[in-house]
Amino acid sequence: KESDDGKKVVKIAISDEVNPPFLYADENNEPIGYDIDYLKEVEKKLPDYKFEYIWGEEESNLVGVDTGKYDFAINWFFKNPERQEKFLYPEHEFGYSLTSLVTKKDRDDIKTLDDMVGKKFPPVSPSGGLRAILNSYNDQHPDDPLTLESMDSPSNAENLKMVDKGKADAMFINVTTFNEIQKELNLNLKVAGIISKEPIFTVYSKENAELAKEIDQATVELTEDGTLSKLAEKWFGVDFFQDLEYINEEGFNFEK
Amino acid sequence: MLFSIINLEFALEQFPEVLKGVPATLAIAVVAMIFGLVFGLLIALCRIYQVPVLNRFFIVYISFIRGTPLLVQLYVFFYGVPVLLEFLNEQTGTSFDASEISPLIYAFIAFTLNTSAYQAEIFRSSINAVSAGQMEAAQSVGMTTAQGLWRIILPQAFVVALPNLGNTFIGLIKATSLAFAVKVVEILAIARIIANDGYRFLEMYLVASLIYWVISWVFEVLFAVAEKKMRRYEDRAAGEAA
Amino acid sequence: MTSGLAGWIDLFIKVLEKLPLTLLMLGLSLFFSIILGVAVAVIRIQKQPVLYQLATFYLSFTRCTPLLVQLFLVYFGLPQLLLAFNIDINGWDRLVFLIIAFSFHTAAYLSEVFRSAYLAVGQDQLEAAYSVGMSYPQALFRIILPQAFVISLPNLGNNIIELLKDTSLAFTIGIIDIMGQVRIILGNNHGMGMFQIYVVISLVYWGTCILIESVIGYLEKVFKKGRVSLSRQ
Amino acid sequence: MIKLKKIKKQFQKNLVLNGIDLDVEKGDVLVIVGPSGSGKTTLLRCINYLERPDEGSITIDGFTVQGKHASKRDVLALRRKTAMVFQHYNLFKNKTVVENVMEGLIVAKKIPKKEAKEISASLLEKVGLAEKMDEYPSQLSGGQQQRVGIARALALNPSVILFDEPTSALDPEMVGEVLSIIKQIAKEGITMVVVTHEIDFAREVANRVVFMDGGSIIEQGSPEEVLIHPQHERTKRFLKRLVKEPDYAI
Amino acid sequence: MIKLKKIKKQFQKNLVLNGIDLDVEKGDVLVIVGPSGSGKTTLLRCINYLERPDEGSITIDGFTVQGKHASKRDVLALRRKTAMVFQHYNLFKNKTVVENVMEGLIVAKKIPKKEAKEISASLLEKVGLAEKMDEYPSQLSGGQQQRVGIARALALNPSVILFDEPTSALDPEMVGEVLSIIKQIAKEGITMVVVTHEIDFAREVANRVVFMDGGSIIEQGSPEEVLIHPQHERTKRFLKRLVKEPDYAI
Ligand SMILES: Nc1ncnc2c1ncn2[C@@H]1O[C@H](COP(=O)(O)OP(=O)(O)OP(=O)(O)O)[C@@H](O)[C@H]1O
Ligand SMILES: Nc1ncnc2c1ncn2[C@@H]1O[C@H](COP(=O)(O)OP(=O)(O)OP(=O)(O)O)[C@@H](O)[C@H]1O
Ligand SMILES: [Mg+2]
Numbered sequence A: 001k002e003s004d005d006g007k008k009v010v011k012i013a014i015s016d017e018v019n020p021p022f023l024y025a026d027e028n029n030e031p032i033g034y035d036i037d038y039l040k041e042v043e044k045k046l047p048d049y050k051f052e053y054i055w056g057e058e059e060s061n062l063v064g065v066d067t068g069k070y071d072f073a074i075n076w077f078f079k080n081p082e083r084q085e086k087f088l089y090p091e092h093e094f095g096y097s098l099t100s101l102v103t104k105k106d107r108d109d110i111k112t113l114d115d116m117v118g119k120k121f122p123p124v125s126p127s128g129g130l131r132a133i134l135n136s137y138n139d140q141h142p143d144d145p146l147t148l149e150s151m152d153s154p155s156n157a158e159n160l161k162m163v164d165k166g167k168a169d170a171m172f173i174n175v176t177t178f179n180e181i182q183k184e185l186n187l188n189l190k191v192a193g194i195i196s197k198e199p200i201f202t203v204y205s206k207e208n209a210e211l212a213k214e215i216d217q218a219t220v221e222l223t224e225d226g227t228l229s230k231l232a233e234k235w236f237g238v239d240f241f242q243d244l245e246y247i248n249e250e251g252f253n254f255e256k
Numbered sequence B: 001m002l003f004s005i006i007n008l009e010f011a012l013e014q015f016p017e018v019l020k021g022v023p024a025t026l027a028i029a030v031v032a033m034i035f036g037l038v039f040g041l042l043i044a045l046c047r048i049y050q051v052p053v054l055n056r057f058f059i060v061y062i063s064f065i066r067g068t069p070l071l072v073q074l075y076v077f078f079y080g081v082p083v084l085l086e087f088l089n090e091q092t093g094t095s096f097d098a099s100e101i102s103p104l105i106y107a108f109i110a111f112t113l114n115t116s117a118y119q120a121e122i123f124r125s126s127i128n129a130v131s132a133g134q135m136e137a138a139q140s141v142g143m144t145t146a147q148g149l150w151r152i153i154l155p156q157a158f159v160v161a162l163p164n165l166g167n168t169f170i171g172l173i174k175a176t177s178l179a180f181a182v183k184v185v186e187i188l189a190i191a192r193i194i195a196n197d198g199y200r201f202l203e204m205y206l207v208a209s210l211i212y213w214v215i216s217w218v219f220e221v222l223f224a225v226a227e228k229k230m231r232r233y234e235d236r237a238a239g240e241a242a
Numbered sequence C: 001m002t003s004g005l006a007g008w009i010d011l012f013i014k015v016l017e018k019l020p021l022t023l024l025m026l027g028l029s030l031f032f033s034i035i036l037g038v039a040v041a042v043i044r045i046q047k048q049p050v051l052y053q054l055a056t057f058y059l060s061f062t063r064c065t066p067l068l069v070q071l072f073l074v075y076f077g078l079p080q081l082l083l084a085f086n087i088d089i090n091g092w093d094r095l096v097f098l099i100i101a102f103s104f105h106t107a108a109y110l111s112e113v114f115r116s117a118y119l120a121v122g123q124d125q126l127e128a129a130y131s132v133g134m135s136y137p138q139a140l141f142r143i144i145l146p147q148a149f150v151i152s153l154p155n156l157g158n159n160i161i162e163l164l165k166d167t168s169l170a171f172t173i174g175i176i177d178i179m180g181q182v183r184i185i186l187g188n189n190h191g192m193g194m195f196q197i198y199v200v201i202s203l204v205y206w207g208t209c210i211l212i213e214s215v216i217g218y219l220e221k222v223f224k225k226g227r228v229s230l231s232r233q
Numbered sequence D, E: 001m002i003k004l005k006k007i008k009k010q011f012q013k014n015l016v017l018n019g020i021d022l023d024v025e026k027g028d029v030l031v032i033v034g035p036s037g038s039g040k041t042t043l044l045r046c047i048n049y050l051e052r053p054d055e056g057s058i059t060i061d062g063f064t065v066q067g068k069h070a071s072k073r074d075v076l077a078l079r080r081k082t083a084m085v086f087q088h089y090n091l092f093k094n095k096t097v098v099e100n101v102m103e104g105l106i107v108a109k110k111i112p113k114k115e116a117k118e119i120s121a122s123l124l125e126k127v128g129l130a131e132k133m134d135e136y137p138s139q140l141s142g143g144q145q146q147r148v149g150i151a152r153a154l155a156l157n158p159s160v161i162l163f164d165e166p167t168s169a170l171d172p173e174m175v176g177e178v179l180s181i182i183k184q185i186a187k188e189g190i191t192m193v194v195v196t197h198e199i200d201f202a203r204e205v206a207n208r209v210v211f212m213d214g215g216s217i218i219e220q221g222s223p224e225e226v227l228i229h230p231q232h233e234r235t236k237r238f239l240k241r242l243v244k245e246p247d248y249a250i
């Protein structure tokens, strides 16, 4: 927390299990993406701080925030009461993750998570936001839970291929991720339904309330003046701060 | 400081859940260890006696197995076998279903092949640590080389090998967590799944570590006792004379 | 992801660029762990009162808990602990923490390697050294360890190669080594091209492993002088 | 009984056996004497093929093995006809004294364990080790180890026994004991080759003596001939050293 | 020079040394004889503390070490005053012949390497091993190994040399050689304790003889007294075996 040119250094843990276009690495392994652009805008608004980025695995980053090694972490951190008990979340989100169910083009029986009860997902990662959504569904429906099979770092591409070949019924996946992969693989798949527009946050340790508040303030300003919307357009081709309906019409071209 | 962060109550609550991963961990470690011992020993003997083709083959085998990540070896079976079966089905009209193969089987195979390469080196060094005079004595009383190995050399070599085998086995117990990459859910995997909901990684790592420690410790003790028993004949434990 | 020859070469170059870092981590960790490993082995053989218990506990803890957890303890826990004594080491390079963790981890395994090799040397060699007036440390360094070293070489090889692959954990705390590089490339591609990437990483690891093996093999040949074993034929 | 033809053996540049021819009759006790490093041990080890000769052939009991290229089966057959007492004893470290002696009986001769134990025990008693039966070699004194080695070879009751300095670690009393054992089994028709430095012992035990130097046989004949009236200069010089009228008596 | 007081040593239930008292004067050559297993080696090993006595004290050159509890420093000091030739040679396996001899000179006596090499080479020549200087112990015959052991001890030029059956693997020629070396260094005032089974050798080399049995000293005195006109029954029996008028002569 020392000063460099008089500014306070803020250590930000960024996930090296990269996730374009939110956050990934360029040729020189420097971080780029929506998250980084957002943070740069925040930094401009807070002249007292200098941001420093540190790569690390997500689990490790959270432990780092927990133990005070890092000031905060950025990734798709979804909010839930359990997590809020452990970490400090700012009030306002800095973006959204659009989650969806992807099926074969000729299937119409799957639209929501309810339709997936008794059906088969490809293996799911033990950690991350998607997993958390599925787990919380199961907590709310203890009598008809989804059947989940866990696997360490499953490959999204492999999983989509499983759905394509009929070895799984539908994959629960981020829309942006699906679109990126689809561009490459062009599988016989479609987005069968948007499940949620999940707000995503930065995560702080409880001791860091002041910083969290200042950044939250900056986030609100950036949202209101449209900066973040522009960034979203830049990286995703759609302003996900609009409501779902608009996104469905204007944004991602699902039936492509 | 650390302990103020850790919610012990939560950790304690989750203990039984994580314990459910113990059978998978033990199954993989024990199966791989036992088969690894047999294969490792055979490989070591082929190398020591420089059995023509096999010696060359196993040099490459050991190098390849040790040289490539275990994760990759797991993937080779996990992704490779279904492709192979599919190909077989197409060619011969059979109908094997790869999805019916339990992931545990892939883990057994990959871990056994992996550990046998390491154990081959352990046996090679320990057999070479036994003085050649012992084999000569065995042969002088009319034993075949095989009998001499089995009755005289290996019992002595095993004593030298034991601490290293202990290393390998304990390493194996922990390495089973890699099997999560092929859907085998064991101790660490369960811990991580639980941790994700509330981001309680510290607590869950603590729980997993404790379980690993206890299991490994039991084996550590067993290995130490075995070593002591087997060293009986050495009498003057080195280092005793000040 | 470009495939074809250019894609492969490009991938190789990207991964190889990180090889020096991996080798640096390997070399430094190995150096410290050999020293510590020998010390722990000797303490345990000599059964030095308090030290023995300490060493045995250390051995048990370090061997029996996941390396990842130890890495966290050193990287996240140690600075916190020292902060309580007003020592701030948060500014240290991540590499330092990593090497501390890896050295302690590998040393535990090596100590058992060395212990078994030491005991295989035979008491008579120690006595001979004493009889010409050597002190224990002199006997240790001039007579016992050189012989134990030969015996331990294949096992040393095992553990160095394990260490090589353990270095991939560096990625967890954000050091981008060869494995880290691969995972970033994989992530940038949403997990596509997994096959190609794993072939490359395997080849790079294997190549390094062959290098280690040939050094070990060479040392075995050089130091075997004077030793008679079954495989002399 | 034993017939060696042109046995040659070289270690690197060092020619250790320079074409040895040797005949030993059934029931003979052949003693080999010679300076240290003259190749006695190497010759003995060639006889049961622990050392592979570079040239020559070995015949024991009508069974011939060609020097350089011998099949495993032939070598095993050869070894089953012989037993050996090693210069450095080479006891099985992981076996107790009695197990050391039993081992060959059980494995090579397929004698039931119980019987093997009885044979071993009675032999160990003969060499004065009845009390040490259940100890490990590392707990024995030098002479005790040597006696276990002797008992181990005797137990096998083979056609040929090779002794490499079997009394080097034994006190005069024990030497006498071993002497009488050897004489006794010679009577039973067992052929023996004994390497020794103890000239008195050689004279007592041998019915033929060979003097070796530099990898060759220099002189051979009856103990009388070789040890008391040697013809060859080298032999004379070798034996001269200790020749002094002993002036002790009881 | 050496003074042992009530040295006791027990292995498990086996009382091996039963309170040994012994005095050796400077320049003495004390020979210990006795049956196999009587505790000779153990006694020798107690003198330089390779074996920790259960009771008693050891004094060498005015420097005393209490049996059971000795500090590392004291033990090292004691050992620096002595050298030992082992019954089983115990050569350094990882060192060549000449390095085996140099080792103690360089490490314990801090003699420069070059000089150490010269000393070693000249000693090795004396014991007839000039040619074998750069070989490893595993390439030597039994007698050659034993001679390296002797040279290694002699090189140190200590106050006391302990010999455990130093001629067991040597031929009569070499025994004579070693005999004259021992006599020569005794003249230089070095004290020696020699365990041997060779009574002739004992008579030649000793100026005092101790007869041990069952962990106790039974009889001691001049070689004449003990070896030729022993008083004690046990000693007489021990020496009787080989007593026969030698009838060879050259
Ligand atoms: N493994 C080996 N490698 C190289 N040289 C060897 C080896 N074994 C023996 N020699 C050499 O061969 C020669 C004869 O050795 P051998 O053991 O046969 O002698 P020996 O007559 O038994 O002597 P001793 O009476 O001292 O036991 C010696 O010069 C020895 O150095
Ligand atoms: N480490 C040991 N453990 C148990 N018993 C031992 C040990 N070392 C020696 N002994 C026993 O102590 C007794 C004396 O042994 P020591 O080696 O001193 O005999 P020695 O007089 O040198 O005999 P030798 O002439 O045969 O060499 C023997 O009975 C032996 O079995
Ligand atoms: Mg010999």
Ligand SMILES: [Mg+2]
Pocket (backbone or CB within 6 Å): D141, D142, D143, E040, E041, E042, E087, E164
């Ligand atoms: Mg002795």
